[in-house]
Amino acid sequence: MAAALCRGKHRLKAFCHSAVRLSSRNITGQFDYDLVVIGGGSGGLACSKEAAQLGQSVAVLDYVEPSVRGTKWGLGGTCVNVGCIPKKLMHQAALLGTALRTDSGKYGWRISGSVSHDWVSMAGAVQNYVRSLNWGHRVQLQDKNVKYLNMKGSLLDPHTIRGLNARGKEATVTARNIVIATGGRPKYPTHVPGAREHGITSDDLFWLKESPGKTLVVGASYVALECAGFLTGIGLDTTVMVRSIALRGFDQQMSRLVTDHMEAYGTHFCWSCVPKKVEKLPSGLLQVTWTDTERQQEHQDTFSSVLWAVGRAPESEALNLKHVGVELNTDTGKIIIGDDEQTSVPSIYAIGDIAEGRPELTPTAIKAGKLLARRLAGHSNQLMNYDNVPTTVFTPLEYGCVGLSEEEAERRYGSDDIEVFHAFYKPLEFTIAERDASQCYIKVVCERAEPQRVLGLHFTGPSAGEVTQGFALGFQCGFTYSQLCDTVGIHPTCAEEFTKLHITKRSGLDATVTGC
Template sequence: MHQAALLGGLIRDAPRYGWEVAGPARHDWKKMAEAVQNHVKSLNWGHRVQLQDRKVKYFNIKASFVNKHTVCGVTKAGKETLLSANHIVIATGGRPRYPTHIEGALEYGITSDDIFWLKESPGKTLVVGASYVALECAGVLTGVGLDTTVMVRSIPLRGFDQQMSSLVTEHMESHGTKFLRGCVPSRISRLPDGQLQVTWEDRASGKEDAGTFDTILWAIGRDPETRNLNLEKAGVAIDPKSQKILVDAQEATSVPHIYAIGDVAEGRPELTPTAIMAGKLLAQRLFGGSLALMDYSNVPTTVFTPLEYGCVGLSEEEAVARHGQEHIEVYHAYYKPLEFTVPERDSSQCYIKMVCLREAPQQVLGLHFLGPNAGEVTQGFALGIRCGASRAQVVQTVGIHPTCSEEVVKLHISKRSGLDPTVTGC
């Protein structure tokens, strides 16, 4: 869906490159949704086939604990199956949260899970929340031509570098996404014409306001799937606030032979690839004689907003908090991607910064990249940062011209210098 939104921009660029495009581009939600859903179904089927090929028994049942070694699974038809094992892994993930205290939220709203299965266009949409999920959804909706508003309670992309976060939302705003900042919804109601009326409070002024939308999308966080597992029957401890399962470095819960990986575990990044890696390492420890533990530091990720934001390592705020401002040096640059030049696209939010220790050899603590293909760029540099790369090693790496990622190896202006970090020429 992110790619579908990006293609809209590329189609608009095409005439500048000599392509004759007849008439304005129109997006067909139904066609896109069908393709996305077919892809997801094929993935699910592929996983089932792989399990079968590897002689893994698969039970399509909802399970809960009976005791420390046994779970009871129930089919949709109500048939029960008891399963016992020496080792049990909980990897149930999480589900998007509904604000049940808001009148009409459950009745009239949808979540990020639902948007992938909508057969018809959501139309004018209010996205409530400012997480990466919220901003990714809003970016897609704006990109396919829908009137989209994001309601932000406090700050966008909490937990990410806040300078980068501001640039992400600036770009979205300049490309049509509206933002209601410092606002919280109080009630949702359906009007006689079928539209949804949202009433909200501006926290700064205390005043109430309202607007009408076709769809309300909640993206205010996720809850772990632990409430129906009967964890108390197995003696598995959870964090009372988050309801996530407490685990140690081995991914073991308070019951040594029961493990938890992924979003359901307390203190773990809510990212699919980290859960996959943790699961592989756990299997190797249990049955392959390995001692290797999952390393949760320097995990790279990308926020797939219209202008992608990739990062690995510490944010500038985290680096300062951990090492002190006087021990941190930040190198940065505003750059223009080559593909933005011919169509004369605005590149004012295309920005890179590398957070380093000030003392030689200036170990790289974090890299933040805002621009096209950020995921591809970040994945490559993540290896170097995991291996303890210094700034000297990065800048001695020959760049590939003309790419956006070469701008990383060209970084030479520090924030402390006060010099203009705008890249000019090649």
């Protein structure tokens, strides 16, 4: 009896301590952490590490739900595991293959035997590198005293997060401020029978143990075209199914150059086509039925893999956002935020792909995360500038751009009030290799009136990202066409062609570069 009474007192004491802890933040304003970040992708990690360096107590919750096909990965988010990093490495593998097959002989290399590609070797090397990045992120968090919780986070109230791990164990933490940075995941079409059962997405492609073989890529986003491009480049029979246009939101003249180049180098395109169903045959192959919407004809073909690249959905459903009053865009599922990344709940912020109206780009999430951490720590008032963000599409012929597309410039300013300078050029590297350079093109969109401020810059050609990055600085300074022309180019490079632009579209003159 005495022992039972003693146990009862201990239980009561423990309950009282728990009650005090749970209610203390309402009375004293004390929290477990200054900042808790939900999401361990590039933006979330950047935000958490910056906050910790500024003296904040920080925790990160990150948990990856396996894909529909069961693919899972470690800390680092989409970019590290199933996006930018493995994509660029496989793109490089394709570029090497193209150089070997088409260029090396012209440059004097004598390669005995046939050139072939081994998916297993490439994928293994890429996956090992990604795992090293996963480990590196864990070490960085530890070094900066950021608490890492491998848990799926959801909100209980504006300052309380419930974490749930893979074994079903729960933990509750409180924070003065919460940042949601859970990103997004690829979507499957809901109206196509067999799509989910038999298809894969970019969440799976980079972790395949065996070659995807003959592949149908459904979609025409940059993800679709980049994946199709490197699959073709490593020697796989690849088809892209396009419902309407490619690279929606990008300059459409540049988009056509990209897809023209891909078609010329072996990627098949089914234009104005929509998938109808996917069936698995006894052979293991996938039979895809689709409709040509222009000719109203039905077609079938068999593939080893069907890759869906039809858009991404934000990881917001499991966060319990509506319960705590966080406003969402009901059409997109993304979180509505202000210029300072704050949601409709003052203590909750969102950055990266899950935020409405933000570019779905890793560098913008990283920059926004760092600036937010500085503001929350009281070290800065600087807001993220989302204008003139440079980007590159890593298709076989790369496409880099910054600023407005020609279509958007016309919409904002009117066609009579913009001037477009352009040129078709031939990279020196293409000359001896006798490569077709008909899709290598640059254009600069300017205001027509003096001082002709540059509004947009576009480039298709080798190393487009390296070329575009430097010119992006000019946009931050509000540079003009005359300042671009006054810049001395580096010879012989593709980038120098920007400094020599003098032909306008309005003139109708031949824009082909004929000499130095």
